[in-house]
Amino acid sequence: xxxVSQHPSWVICKxxxxxxxxxxxxxxxxxxxxxxxxFPKQSLMLMATSNEGSKATYEQGVEKDKFLINHASLTxxxxxxxxxxxxxxxFYICSASRVAGGTGELFFGEGSRLxxx
Amino acid sequence: xxDVEQSLFLSVREGDSSVINCTYTDSSSTYLxxxxxxxGAGLQLLTxxxxxxxxxxxxxxxxxxxxxxxxxxxxxxxxxxxxxxxYFCAPGGGGYQKVTFGIGTKLQxxx
Numbered sequence: 001x002x003x004v005s006q007h008p009s010w011v012i013c014k015x016x017x018x019x020x021x022x023x024x025x026x027x028x029x030x031x032x033x034x035x036x037x038x039f040p041k042q043s044l045m046l047m048a049t050s051n052e053g054s055k056a057t058y059e060q061g062v063e064k065d066k067f068l069i070n071h072a073s074l075t076x077x078x079x080x081x082x083x084x085x086x087x088x089x090x091f092y093i094c095s096a097s098r099v100a101g102g103t104g105e106l107f108f109g110e111g112s113r114l115x116x117x
Numbered sequence: 118x119x120d121v122e123q124s125l126f127l128s129v130r131e132g133d134s135s136v137i138n139c140t141y142t143d144s145s146s147t148y149l150x151x152x153x154x155x156x157g158a159g160l161q162l163l164t165x166x167x168x169x170x171x172x173x174x175x176x177x178x179x180x181x182x183x184x185x186x187x188x189x190x191x192x193x194x195x196x197x198x199x200x201x202x203x204y205f206c207a208p209g210g211g212g213y214q215k216v217t218f219g220i221g222t223k224l225q226x227x228x
Contacts, residue, residue: 006159034215043205043220044160093159106216108152108159 002028004096006109013084014117020080021112023094029074030096034106035067038091050077084116119143121219123206128225135193137222139206142187146208149182150216151191154203163191163204193224201226 003026013019023033031052036044048058048069056069066088068080077096081088091113095106120142129135141149147168152160166173166180166189173180179192189208193200203223209216 004159043218046215046217049215095160106150106162108161110159111157113157 002026002096002098002107004030004094004107004109006092006094006112008112009110010113010115012115012117015085016083018080018082019084019114020078021092021094021114023077023079023096023109025075025096025107028096028098028107030077030098031074032097033071033077034095034097035069035077035079036093036095038093038111044093047079081114084114086116089114089116119146119208119217121206121208121217123204123219123222125220126223126225128227129196130227131196131198133196135196135200135224135226137191137193137204137206137224139189139191139219140187141189141206141208141217141219143208143217144184144187148209149180149189150207150209151178151180151189152205152207152218154205154221156202160205196224196226198226198228200224 005024007022033050035047038044047062048056050056050069050071052071058064071077093111095108122140150165151163153163154160164175164178177194181190203221205221206219207216
């Protein structure tokens with residue numbers, strides 16, 4: 001199946017610093033990528049939809065200045081958590097959809113665990 | 118928006134069948150997915166069903182859809198310890214549309 005890679009898989013940072021998480025589709029082109037956040041023992045909450053070459057669409061309640069999303073190419077989207085605080089600690093997961101629609105399958109990355117001290 | 122409900126926990130013995138149920142509210146959902154998440158990992162697509170189907174079988178997996186009642190179920194035959202994971206029901210549209218995840222059902226398989 002298609003592969004989506006996230007990097008880093010685990011990051012620990014100090015409060016006030018910014019952290020960038022990358023999401024790459026390794027063997028297909030993805031015009032649309034989605035960023036999710038998952039708290040312990042909870043479901044995935046969609047944060048934003050990232051479209052190649054245009055601004056991301058954020059879900060209600062998600063601060064766009066806090067969570068910067070850039071989708072500069074058909075294979076890469078980045079999520080930057082700016083001025084991170086302990087409450088931003090979470091598991092962030094991206095997914096990507098193929099350009100050619102098909103079954104509508106979403107391919108998920110392995111997730112990036114952020115811990116803010 | 119779409120509401121998706123699943124039971125939180127299911128425990129079965131190895132070799133038995135597991136049935137995970139899901140209800141949803143958006144009748145316009147076109148694709149209904151089941152995802153599996155192992156601890157600390159991302160999600161893996163298990164199977165999906167189109168909204169115009171009642172049943173889909175894929176090896177040990179059987180998906181049943183009652184569109185009238187907006188009820189989806191996933192049956193795992195001959196459940197193995199490797200099936201222990203969290204299973205998410207996720208109705209949605211095509212690939213460019215949002216998929217809404219249920220809270221996930223944790224399946225525990227007892228050897």
